[in-house]
Amino acid sequence: MGTITVAGKTIEVDEDGFLANLDDWNMDVAKYFAEVEGIEMTDQHWEVVNFLRDYYKQYQIAPMIKILVKEIGKKLGPDKGNTKYLYELYPGGPAKQACKIAGLPKPTGCV
Amino acid sequence: MGTITVAGKTIEVDEDGFLANLDDWNMDVAKYFAEVEGIEMTDQHWEVVNFLRDYYKQYQIAPMIKILVKEIGKKLGPDKGNTKYLYELYPGGPAKQACKIAGLPKPTGCV
Amino acid sequence: MADKPKRITDLGSPDYKKFLPPVIAKNYGKWKYHEQLSKGTMKHVSETGDELYTVRIATPRLVSTDYIREMCDISEKYSGGYLRWTTRHNIEFFPAKDQMDALVADLKKRGHLVGGIGYGISNVVHTQGWIHCHTPATDASGVVKAVMDELHEYFTTKSLPARVRIALACCLNMCGAVHCSDIAILGIHRLPPKVNEATLANQCEIPTTIASCPTGAISPNPATKTVKIKAERCMYCGNCYTMCPSLPIADGAGDGISIYVGGKVSNARGPARMSKLVIPFLPNNPPRWPEVVKAVKHLVEVYAKDAKKHERMGEWIERIGWERFFKVTGIPFTYQHIDDFTFARDTFRMTPTFKWE
Amino acid sequence: MADKPKRITDLGSPDYKKFLPPVIAKNYGKWKYHEQLSKGTMKHVSETGDELYTVRIATPRLVSTDYIREMCDISEKYSGGYLRWTTRHNIEFFPAKDQMDALVADLKKRGHLVGGIGYGISNVVHTQGWIHCHTPATDASGVVKAVMDELHEYFTTKSLPARVRIALACCLNMCGAVHCSDIAILGIHRLPPKVNEATLANQCEIPTTIASCPTGAISPNPATKTVKIKAERCMYCGNCYTMCPSLPIADGAGDGISIYVGGKVSNARGPARMSKLVIPFLPNNPPRWPEVVKAVKHLVEVYAKDAKKHERMGEWIERIGWERFFKVTGIPFTYQHIDDFTFARDTFRMTPTFKWE
Amino acid sequence: MSKDVKTPMLDDLEKGAWPSFVKEIKTAAKKSNTAHDLLGILERSYRDKVTHWKHGGIVGVLGYGGGVIGRYCDLPEEFPGVAHFHTVRINPPSGFYYTSKAMKELCDIWDKYGSGLTNLHGSTGDMVWLGTQTDKLEPIFAEITAKGWDLGGSGSCLRTPSSCVGKSRCEFSNIDTMDICHTLTHKFQDELHRPAFPYKFKIKVSGCANDCTAAVARADMSIIGTWRDNIRIDQAEVKNYASKMNIAEEIVGMCPTKCMSFDGGALKINDKDCNRCMHCINQMPKALRPGKEQGATIMLGGKAPIVTGALMSWVIVPFMKLEAPYDNLEDLIRKLWEWWDEHGKNRERIGELVDRMGMRSMLESTGLPPVPQMVKQPRTNPYVFWAPGEVQ
């Protein structure tokens, strides 16, 4: 466990840098995470983050990758509806980086 | 299918004399059925009928016999909480006679 | 009605001892061995040395009182006025040794089929069908009659490698022992029930109706206070109709017959086992159901030719393998043969070993 | 980090051909037969007449780089710098015929166990346990070490009627082939997870957590935005913990080991089959788990005494019958042995035939 | 139905060697209008390929909740004779033995009140009287009880128990099947006539593992005779059989436990390994007999597919001595019913309940100990429950 300081506020994060309290999320936090992960956020990046947040709000779960991929394809064009494109946006992987920036719980399950 | 006339109203019943429309039930109908079945309705008889109706209203099903028996035992004393007593009240059987008088759908299921 | 005080109730079954032929009463529990004398006769020998002779004939199960009276008359003439029915609807007489031949001759003269003992086809256990039931997908007695007209010699004269028990049930309720028979003829529906919106709310308990569906195909339809049936989840078992008269399922064109084989209940050599689907559908074609008759006959004949002595149909198939069974019978293997109900995984072949041809 | 452009990715596995000893490269696909020379050595003969010699030793699987370097050195000395690992964590060297004895001697001198070929006990397939994993109910390497210290002779010198494959998994995830092993050592929890109300909402997806429970023991707890666990429906699989860190399940006293036997994956003689529960619980008793060691040894010894040649543990048990297995091993039969999960019905004995003593 | 309605399809089924049910209906039709109209409506079904019987029907006799199956046709105007077509189930004597006198008396009653058509027997074992009207039920009941007969079961009750011929004629029988069947029927009269169970409950008794009453497939409680000691061998008779059959192949070779050997001289059985399958005894009844320490295996749960799939009964007591008055058996059955009553859902057979709740609950509540004979094999899955007290 550790802490980060964003816009003057001290926020708790776990070893992998995920939020300990999801309520701490805000745009500043998102941007902070993006910077730490080395991601320059474009509109396309935000599409992913927004979709993740919306989906999580509606279903209380992160979408399966196939659903994320399909959604991105719908939003950004069929040539971008694939995992490869997701990894171009988020080289650290959608689970690790996009979920972190979106302020979702740290992905679990089989590793 | 046939009809019966109770308090001047013509009511549809099936071959076994069960109501074709459950909404047709009222106290007169109940008393009419009791007469046809040769039952002299006492308070104890009404306990059964009322329980059946209440149960049906709550669960949309007739109670299993074991539940009916338990309930009657609770209401009328443990010595009456058995099938034998039910058959004393309703010699034609609770399924056939009590349900009919109570205006429940005709029992189905395995015969 | 309630003023009949002297009603007798709860008598139970009459005492069987009253109905036992004297030789049986005397030797009850003392039988030592038996011998099959012919396809329709046998002899049991007691430790006391007494002998009991049995002659068996087929019945159509659905019989008139006149038929029973005829049987009673015969029993009086040859069997001391005693007779019994077997668990498969056959009748047995118990003549004295010296009356055997006369009895058999008399029975044959009257047109009865003497047989049913030992390795062959005994009577067909069956159900009501269109004679009395509300859920059948086919008739019972008619199909049985058509099949046995073709196979009766296996009752009277011809032998088979082992017993072949045929049973018929006219719907998935499977009254009888269809699910554990060498050859099971099973009436099936193939279309979902229709919802009678007009009557359902008055005739049916909706929770019970929903609970009756093995595949969860039924859900409430609050709008109409009735139910909805998801057609693609329905496998036409008819159990919802049993619970709810407003869900009729019979359909002249959709209904028909399927055939299962390889079941048995005896544990001789190997445990009792269930019958398995081999022909998913044959049409209802009254009065003689030629497709069904042909299929059953074919199954019996292929089995008769290929099985070893004492091998029941299921044992034979297990020995040769199902892949070869489908090959030698020429029956096509279809999606329907592959289980997809709750316990399906146990039927999947989890080994790469099988026969090639 | 993103400014490292020259990263190489998606190489996949290196080409195996680069690692093949020349005799193997040359005779690839041409092997004709093999002979076992000793418990730790064998010879394969090619259609070309070439011969390949193999010497096998046990490893602890968890090895240091120094260990690997030692193996490399040995391979350079005796095996042309080639070596391989088997699917069960053993190492194989390929000496020329005339180097066989020297290699074996050298290996033994260095304290390595030569063996593992043929009918006996090969290396134990196992998992992480307390070395690396977050869900174990027991340790892996320690139990294996304790068991094999006792049974190592079955690796090196003593023979058994057939292969006995021992595997260990430290939790119900069953990494490895535990569910199909002759003897499976399985870590189990026996107490339901505790709900960490403080962290759950932040760490876990509630729908996923609920869906993870095989027995439907978990339901939402809207009050606290967490979940409730019905203790009597929980069978402690730990799958909810996998999905949700706020449901820790490990418990020093509750956790321990169960033993399953009779599985195999080979289809020789009969199909692959799963292991069956025989000892529902033994305590975690580090560092040497004496109860587990004793139980495994006992199972091996009873089997060794009673089984016929080529009979794997499961085949032996099926021949003698489970009732006798419990008798000859003296293991008590308990409620736990009787399946009560979804497919339990298929395990019920639906025949009155069994052995009495 | 007018007398001249044609039944061409049914007529065709009068032909052929096998005894014809159509002939029977026609015979009865000569005396009974009900039987006559049955012909008509059945022919109609043959044409339409659907049943013409309406759903359900709930009729009966006073004091009983079962024993009669109500039935009405959907063409009462055309076939008034079968407007009502109720079935009466009569409880037969154990073993289906009858005297002609008793049978004829029953025939007379049936001719008086019904179609004159019957099934001997129904699949459960009842004598099934096919086709009467509601107002005939009480008179029928009065007359049959006067002659010593009673109704069988229907509905969610104990169904009419039945048994194989057992010790009355079969040398293989290890228990007195007929007496057990009879005694249980009498012990449980209330449970038989007044449905109060979650669903139906069937009992069938077979004297040995040949199971001539198909108990394992058709009865919630299947009682199967067996023995514990050794098969009795008469080696002289073995010799006789040896001249008629290939003992090595047909007997020794087909013994499932491979516990026999035959060198042409004496037949040897390693009884310790024998599982009492009956095969060898079946084939050589003169030479081999079950042992003398006889009793029964008690099995539970057999049933047809509705709802969760068919089940065959499974072992719950490997061996039980069964001697009159069978109080041990009665006791067990009552305990089972109590447990089922407590936990069973509507229309849940006891076997399905055991399957749903697990064997443990049933065993604990009946006091039966878990034994390996209950299972083909112990569980393969690790989803094991522990009772609170079991874990410290």
Next chain:
Amino acid sequence: MSKDVKTPMLDDLEKGAWPSFVKEIKTAAKKSNTAHDLLGILERSYRDKVTHWKHGGIVGVLGYGGGVIGRYCDLPEEFPGVAHFHTVRINPPSGFYYTSKAMKELCDIWDKYGSGLTNLHGSTGDMVWLGTQTDKLEPIFAEITAKGWDLGGSGSCLRTPSSCVGKSRCEFSNIDTMDICHTLTHKFQDELHRPAFPYKFKIKVSGCANDCTAAVARADMSIIGTWRDNIRIDQAEVKNYASKMNIAEEIVGMCPTKCMSFDGGALKINDKDCNRCMHCINQMPKALRPGKEQGATIMLGGKAPIVTGALMSWVIVPFMKLEAPYDNLEDLIRKLWEWWDEHGKNRERIGELVDRMGMRSMLESTGLPPVPQMVKQPRTNPYVFWAPGEVQ
């Protein structure tokens, strides 16, 4: 961990004949603080009887979604060396053959960045490097790729495929297991490194029904070599074996299909009845060999118990010719993935999906025909579906 913390329990496990993992950790601990603290925390687990590793951890290298298992301990102050203790999975070469040169290079990299401890191999078949820190991952990746190595799978992706030794050394192999494993690994690099499936997917390849890679138990797709023509017999070698073993008992008597006979002279096999179980060939490799028309049985669904219970793979293609570049196999696998992707729920293995949806959906979507070899036996229950077009 201070250097003098005692590890009495682990020390005990240095004793005994079997090779000791404790000795290995101690060896590594001489050079690595991580290995050193592993000893300490492990001893603590031995005392507490619980793990001291925290849940999960999500770390990795750029561009990949898997290949590294993140791990943190719950006592980082006491054991800072294992505060991070991530595992790196390296994809091994098919068949686990190595040269000492390649191995030593890997050891050097590992000593540089990690604990110096490894599992050879993990249960899936990866080379498992145990214990490193997040900041070492990219450097490790850079160095191993420079040497021609890559990471294996983790997460909901294709896991590192593996195979038995196959044609490289085994005369029983009916397919080129190592090459199939290698080729598939390369065909599916994207699916291996970037998790996008509903759950994990494993492929294992065994050259014959002995299944030396336990494919049937541990792989969603189990590829098992077999043959269609006759077993090749060398009768002269049969004779040699006859002098060493009891062929009648050990071979003929244990053949599951009873298709062999041996009269002391020639061994006869009725190949039509043989099911290719391998037993006879295993025991007499000099005399018997698989036939020449070789290929594989393709099986689907094997897995451990989570969630609905363990499965062994079952037959979906009884026989498939497998020749490089195995496009037919690739094609089938892709179709299966497509179907699984379409219908699979989160964390639903493909076998569980087939079990849930029924085989038909999978067969229709992959174009595989239903054949009896897919089932032990046809269904017993009558709960049969008909597709709309099938009923008129």
